[in-house]
Amino acid sequence: MKLHLYNTLTRQKEEFVPLMEDPNYHWPKKDFVGFYSCGPTVYGMPHFGNVRAAFTADLIRNVIKNILWYKVISMSNFTDVGHLAWDSDDGDEKMEKAAKKEWISARDVAKKYEQIFRDFFKWLNIDEFDVMPRATEYIQEQIDLVKMLEEKWYTYIIDGDGVYMDTSKISDYGKLLGLNYKKHLEGIQWWERVDMWWKKNLTDFALWKFHVGSGKRDMERESPRWIWFPGWHAECSAMSSKYLWNQFDIHHGWYDLIPIHHTNEIAQSECAFDVHPWVKYRIHHQFVNMNGKKMSKSDGNIVSPYEVLDKWYDYLDIRYFFFTTHYRSFFDFTRNSMDVAKQSRYNLKKKVQIRKLNFENITIDWSFIELWKDLKTDQARKFHKEILDAICDDINTPKVIAVINTYISDINEEIINLLYRLEKRFLKVGLFDLIEEIKLDIPAEITALADQRIQAKQDKNYALADELRNKITELWWNVKDNKDGYEITKN
Numbered sequence: 417m418k419l420h421l422y423n424t425l426t427r428q429k430e431e432f433v434p435l436m437e438d439p440n441y442h443w444p445k446k447d448f449v450g451f452y453s454c455g456p457t458v459y460g461m462p463h464f465g466n467v468r469a470a471f472t473a474d475l476i477r478n479v480i481k482n483i484l485w486y487k488v489i490s491m492s493n494f495t496d497v498g499h500l501a502w503d504s505d506d507g508d509e510k511m512e513k514a515a516k517k518e519w520i521s522a523r524d525v526a527k528k529y530e531q532i533f534r535d536f537f538k539w540l541n542i543d544e545f546d547v548m549p550r551a552t553e554y555i556q557e558q559i560d561l562v563k564m565l566e567e568k569w570y571t572y573i574i575d576g577d578g579v580y581m582d583t584s585k586i587s588d589y590g591k592l593l594g595l596n597y598k599k600h601l602e603g604i605q606w607w608e609r610v611d612m613w614w615k616k617n618l619t620d621f622a623l624w625k626f627h628v629g630s631g632k633r634d635m636e637r638e639s640p641r642w643i644w645f646p647g648w649h650a651e652c653s654a655m656s657s658k659y660l661w662n663q664f665d666i667h668h669g670w671y672d673l674i675p676i677h678h679t680n681e682i683a684q685s686e687c688a689f690d691v692h693p694w695v696k697y698r699i700h701h702q703f704v705n706m707n708g709k710k711m712s713k714s715d716g717n718i719v720s721p722y723e724v725l726d727k728w729y730d731y732l733d734i735r736y737f738f739f740t741t742h743y744r745s746f747f748d749f750t751r752n753s754m755d756v757a758k759q760s761r762y763n764l765k766k767k768v769q770i771r772k773l774n775f776e777n778i779t780i781d782w783s784f785i786e787l788w789k790d791l792k793t794d795q796a797r798k799f800h801k802e803i804l805d806a807i808c809d810d811i812n813t814p815k816v817i818a819v820i821n822t823y824i825s826d827i828n829e830e831i832i833n834l835l836y837r838l839e840k841r842f843l844k845v846g847l848f849d850l851i852e853e854i855k856l857d858i859p860a861e862i863t864a865l866a867d868q869r870i871q872a873k874q875d876k877n878y879a880l881a882d883e884l885r886n887k888i889t890e891l892w893w894n895v896k897d898n899k900d901g902y903e904i905t906k907n
Contacts, residue, residue: 417785417805419431419432419807420809421666421697421699421811422699422744423698424592424700425693425697427594427595430697432484434486435449435663435664435696436448436449438696443661443663444661446661448487448488448489449480449481449488449489449665449666450489450659450661450665450666451473451477451489451490451660451664451668452490452491452652452656452660452664453469453473453490453491453545453668454493454667454668454673454677455494457495457496458496458526459529460529461720461722462720463704463719463721464718464724464747464749465670465704466533467536467540468747469670469701470536470540471540471542471735471738472701472738472743473542473668475813476666476668476699476811477490477543477545478543478842479807479811482842483783483784483804484783484785485783485785485786489546489659490545491545491547491655492545492548493548493550494526494533494548494549494550495651496523496550496552526552530550536721539731540731540732541732541844541845541846549655554654554655558624558654559624560654561623561650561684562623562624564688564689565687565688566579568687570582570684574614574615577614577622577625578622578625578626579623579624580620580621581620581622581683581684582616582617583617583619583620583621585687586683586687589601589679590619591682592674592678592682592698593674604618621647622648624645624646624647625646648680649677652681653694657689662685662691663696664694665695665696665697666699667697667698668700669699670700671701673700678698682695701743702743702744702747704746704747704748705746706718706748706749706750721734729758730758730846732761732846733754733757733761735845736757736760736761737754739813739816739817739843740753740756740757740814740817741813742810742811742812743811743813744810761845761847762851764821765846765848765851766851767824768824768832768847768848769850769851784803784804784837784838784841784842791830791834793830795823795830795831796828796830799819799831800834802819802822803816803819806818806819807842816843820835835847836848858904861891862888862891865884865895866884866895866904868884869881869884869885869888869895869902870901872884893906894906
């Protein structure tokens with residue numbers, strides 16, 4: 417069975433053939449699949465959008481490594497260097513603003529939030545990547561990248577500003593935008609790129625920016641061209657090529673990075689390294705939406721995982737929640753959908769534990785595809801095939817969950833063993849963890865409201881009773897009538 421992934425570069429699903437097995441690959445022989453994921457800029461608390469990005473990277477890596485059983489070198493970076501999101505930005509960038517707000521240095525801001533991100537990854541069962549570089553540790557590699565482009569005459573200098581990439585010299589610039597990318601670029605609007613009269617072309621972008629003004633940013637560095645800080649795009653190309661070579665298999669990131677960041681990454685990398693394509697498979701995940709719009713720190717439209725945990729959810733409820741939506745679909749965060757995910761995960765755990773089987777002797781070092789050879793029952797073979805069909809169809813996680821729910825109520829020992837292996841290397845949502853009954857510490861305020869509601873019902877003041885019920889619900893509790901009066905549960 418072959419894995420098919422949606423390649424943004426070609427706008428279609430393609431069979432995954434790693435470069436080391438590709439007859440068209442002519443660079444030095446590889447013995448690994450190279451995977452790079454654009455990581456977070458560590459200037460503030462993670463939100464659900466950040467967490468989905470890390471989850472999707474982990475998902476792709478786990479499929480290649482633990483389902484297909486390829487050796488993988490995986491990377492995800494931390495952007496801790498001061499850079500500006502737009503070529504014409506001046507003043508403070510994100511790291512500097514956070515530093516001033518918290519009364520610490522930009523470097524300390526980066527260290528603080530990097531550790532918080534790492535903690536979240538651990539709690540969500542997202543394994544650390546093989547290489548997790550910080551942009552500030554690869555300044556020389558970024559300088560080397562720019563010097564290569566200068567030597568090949570792809571750049572020009574704007575005095576008092578920086579070194580820019582001349583996109584008019586790239587025949588296929590913008591190919592990640594779609595099959596009709598040239599037509600798109602012809603009709604590009606001024607607001608789609610920074611329009612500065614001193615640039616040669618609207619799509620040209622900064623490779624490095626010179627220091628201006630009297631003050632110095634924390635993260636500015638010395639370079640062959642005075643004090644500088646890198647442009648938006650240089651770090652990913654420089655860091656990935658150091659560990660994955662000048663051409664590698666998979667590059668993952670947010671959907672909204674396609675038009676500028678990833679388009680410019682491709683341009684500078686393919687020109688510097690003289691490879692086409694720089695990356696064979698480009699994979700992008702969609703946004704997390706809340707209140708009908710993209711979850712974003714800059715818009716203040718965010719919810720932190722910490723807030724969700726405060727509402728009586730578990731970290732692995734969040735991980736399971738992400739499995740319920742395909743990575744290329746918009747992920748809509750609502751309280752109701754979070755409740756459904758929590759209950760669904762609980763139900764699966766309960767059904768698994770009814771089996772009361774011993775898993776101590778089950779090895780989890782396996783190629784899931786190859787397990788069919790040892791299966792003896794038709795039911796297990798069907799389960800195995802349906803799971804693989806879902807995974808190999810562009811990692812269709814909602815279908816994986818649906819298949820598990822179809823078989824979970826009436827499964828044999830072979831299926832439960834397959835599910836155990838799938839859980840340990842792919843799902844990682846705690847299906848085989850013991851369910852612990854938790855004694856609720858009900859606040860006195862909630863109990864008082866419930867007592868008032870019972871009294872209102874006895875007085876036949878049903879409008880007040882409904883109002884009190886709604887108030888209890890707003891405080892994330894439920895009240896349910898029973899023969900003894902009422903029962904309070906956590907919402």
